[in-house]
Amino acid sequence: MTTILVPYHQDERLLDDEIPVSADITVRSQVPDGDAWQRMAGVCSATAAAVSPVVAAGGIPVVLSGDCMVAGGTVAGVQRAGVNPAVVWFDAHGDVHTLQTSTSGYLGGLSLRLLNGAHPDRYADAIGLRPVPAERTVLVDARDLDPAEVEYLAVSATRRIPVSEVSADTVPSGPLVLHIDVDVIDSGEVPGLRFPVPNGPSTDAVLAACGRLFATDRVVAFDVACPWSRTDDEGQRNIRTQLLSRLAALAHPG
Template identity: 55%
Template sequence: MITLVPYHQDERLPDSSFPLPGPDVVPVTRDLPEGGVWERVAALFELVSAEVADQVAGGTRPTVVSGDCLTSEAVLAGLQRAGVDAAVVWFDAHGDIHTVESSTSGYIGGMPLRQILGADTGLLADPLGLRPLPEDRAVLVDARDLDPAEAEFLASSRVRHCPVDDVALPDGPLLLHIDVDVIDKEDLPGLKFPVGGGPSYDAVVASVRRILATGRVAALDVACPWHLPEGDDDAVRARLLRDLLTA
C-alpha cells in the first residue's frame, strides 16, 4: 500500500505528478481551512499522521509519497502515536535545517528536519503531537547544498552527516526519508531545486536498498519536489518511484 499526499505545502498537485507503481494507492486529501500556510498544512498532516498510525497498528509498514519534505513531520508523528520511537535517516541535496528566523528565503520546505529536532514547535510539532528527536538520532545523507546558517548549525550539532555510500545508521527503528533531489540533477530531470555534483541515480537506489535490507525501516517517506513531467521525463520518474518503493 502506498499513501499519496499530492501536495506541495498547501498546493494541491495533479495526481499525474506521481507515476506510482501498482494500483494500491490511498490518497490523503481534504478541503484545507482558511488561514496561513502553517495552519493549512497542519490540518492536512493530521490526516496523514492518523493514517500512518493506523497502518502501523494494523501491521503495515507505511510508505508515503508526497510533493515536499514537510510531510515527513506527519509521518514521524504517526509513528510516535503508534508507539514507534524511530530515528530519522534523511536523504536530501539540501539540509532542510533552517528555522523560521535563520531562513533568508522564507521557504518552509527548508525547515522540516530542524523542526523534527525541536525548532519552531508551535508551527507543526505541537499541533501534531510530534516529540522532538535528539540530534544524535538524525542522519543527514548527502546535503551538499547548504546555506551558511545550516552549515553553522551542522558544525556544532550532533547530527551525523554522511555520503550515500557510507551511511552510519542509528540504532533502533528508522524513518527513511528520501527527497529525490538528492540525485544529481543530470540523472533526474525536472526537479524544482536541482543540485549538481551529487550521487548518481544508481548510487542512491543502491544505498536505499541497503538500508531497507536491514529490516529496521518502520516507514518510508519519499518527497518528489519536481515540476509536471514533459516528454520522457515521466518514464524516468516512474522508474525511480518503482525502484524506491519496490526495493
C-alpha cells in the same frame, strides 16, 4: 503493500498525477483555510492518520508527497502506532534552517529542523509530533548548504554522512523512518526538479544505500518527497515513474 499518496507541495494541492504512482490511500487535508502553517498542519495530521494504522498492523507504508514537510506527518503517524523511530534523511539540501536563518523564506528549507523541534507551536505541537532528538537523526549528502546551515551542523548532534557511508553501523539503533528527497540524486538524472543540485550521487548509488537500510529490517516507514515541477513531457514522466517504482520496490521486494 500500502502506498500512501499525499498530493501536496507544502500547503499547495497538486494534481494526483503529478506524482505518478498507483496509491492505496490518497490523503486529503481537512483544513482548507487558515495560513500556510495551519494548512500544512492539516496535511501532516491527515498523513499521520493514514500512516498510523499501517504501522500498527506491521506494514511498512510508502508515503509519497511533493515536499519534505510531510515527513513530520509520517513520523507522527509512526509514533501514534507506538514506535519511537530515529530518522535517516537523504537530501541534496540541509533543510536545517529556522525562520530566523532562512534567507529565501522557503519553508521546505526548515523541514528537518522542524522535525527536530524548531518552532513547535507552528509544527510539532500542531500535528502531534514528538520531536526527534538531533542525535537520533542522520543527514545524508546535503551537498548544497547555506552558511547558516554549515554553522548549525558544525555544532549539532545531527550527523552528516555521504551516501556511500550509509549502513547499519552509521545510523542510529532501533526503528528507522527513512526519508528521501529525490533531489538527493544528481540533477542530471531527475528532470524538472524545483531545486536541482548537480554533482550528486547516482540513482543506483542512492537506491543501494536505501537497500542497505531495508536489509536491517529496521525501517518502519519510507517517506519519499518529489519536489519537482509539473510536466507533460512523456520522457520526463517515464523517468519519474520508473524512479518511484524502483523506490517502492525497496520496501516491498518481490
